[in-house]
Amino acid sequence: MAVDKMIWKIILDIVVLACVAVPLxxxxxxxxxxxxxxxENDVSLMLPYKEQTISEGLLAGVGFALIAVTVLIVEVVRDKQGKNVGEKFLCASRIPGWVWESYTTIGIFTFGAACQQLLVNSAKYVIGRLRPHFFDLCRPSPAAGSDISPTTYIQDYSCTNPMADLARQTDMKLSFPSAHASFAMYTAVFFIFYIQVKGKWRGSKLLRHGVQFAAATGAWYVGLSRVVDHMHHWGDVAVGFAVGVLFGAIVFVYVLKPKKYGIPGSWETTQPQMLPRPVLAR
Structure with a gap:
């Protein structure tokens, strides 16, 4: 029965993840x-078109690799120290505790990333905010008969720039919010919390915090690069950061639930210490 429960748990995890990934x-x-x-006179859309510094594939690869490698290293070390959960059994095969913990942590991170990206990208398509390089990339030509003036809101137009193929025309309407900034900050917050709870090393007081600062700085740089590359307005990046921080904290605290690790003084409330009976009798 225990084996059956383990298999069904894995299958259910995959189904739930698919329910988020497929709509995305x-x-x-x-x-x-x-x-x-x-x-016509919107200066916020007149910046020149530039190639992006950090592509989606690069960001996703680095983010997932960072979490996966960190989790595997920490769980193996904790297993050597005897701090991990007990062994699991799947189809009569013994699964080391560090393998199961790694699967759980990486799986929850992936689920949170999919939820975060689904929320951000659905907002992109609903709002359709134009990117700062809209005029340079599109070179819009209003439809014949349109009333052209600085105060006219032009919605019927066509792009005349040969570079503006169908894919670029779709992408230039997806400015708000920044998915790059959101994923980068989500990854950084999840990483920072995970290291804070489980990545303890007595060899250096500041090493852990230095690594955490580096992760936060990396996410900050990703957001700034989106503004410098004229891919987003600053408000798009700010909202992306906020969504990433929110999802990172919620997923780690309420989905991963770090209090189950039983680490003294972290994330869980302790019972008040009882006074000795002689003191209570006074």
């Missing part, structure tokens, strides 16, 4: 963003 994939492949218009 559908949005990427078939959704059409809201067609937002523009004003």
């Amino acid at each position: 994939l559908v949005i990427y492949l078939s959704a059409e963003p809201y067609r937002r218009g523009y004003f």
Whole structure:
């Protein structure tokens, strides 16, 4: 019966993850963003087009690799120190505790990342905010007969720039919020919390905090690069950061539930110490 429960737990985890990942994939492949218009004198849309410094693939690869490698190293070390959970059994095979803990942590991180990206990308397509390089990339031409003036809101237009293929025309409407900033900050917050709870080393007082600061700085740089590359307005990045921090904290504290690790003084309330009976009798 225990083996059956373990198998069903893994299957259910995969199904739940798929329920979040499939809608995200559908949005990427078939959704059409809201067609937002523009004003002729909108200076926030007049920045030159630039190639992005950090691509989605690079960011995702580095983020998942950082979490996976960190979790594996920490869990193996904790297992050597006898601090991990007991062994598990799957199909009559013994599963080391560090393997199960790694699976749980990486799986929960992946689930949170999928939820965070689904929320952010659905907002992108609903709002359809134009990127700062809209004029340079699109070179919009209003439809014939449109009333053109600095105060006219133009929603019926076509792109005349040969570079503005269908994929770029879709992408230039996905400015708000920044998915790069959101994922980077989500990864950094999850990493910082995980290291704080489980990555303790007595060899140095500041090593752990230095690594945490480096992760936060990396996420900060990703957000700043999106503004420098003219891919987002500063408000898009700010909201992306806020979503990432919120999801990172919620997923770690309420989904991963670090209090189960039983680490004294971390995340869990302790029972008040009882006074000796002679003292109570006074």
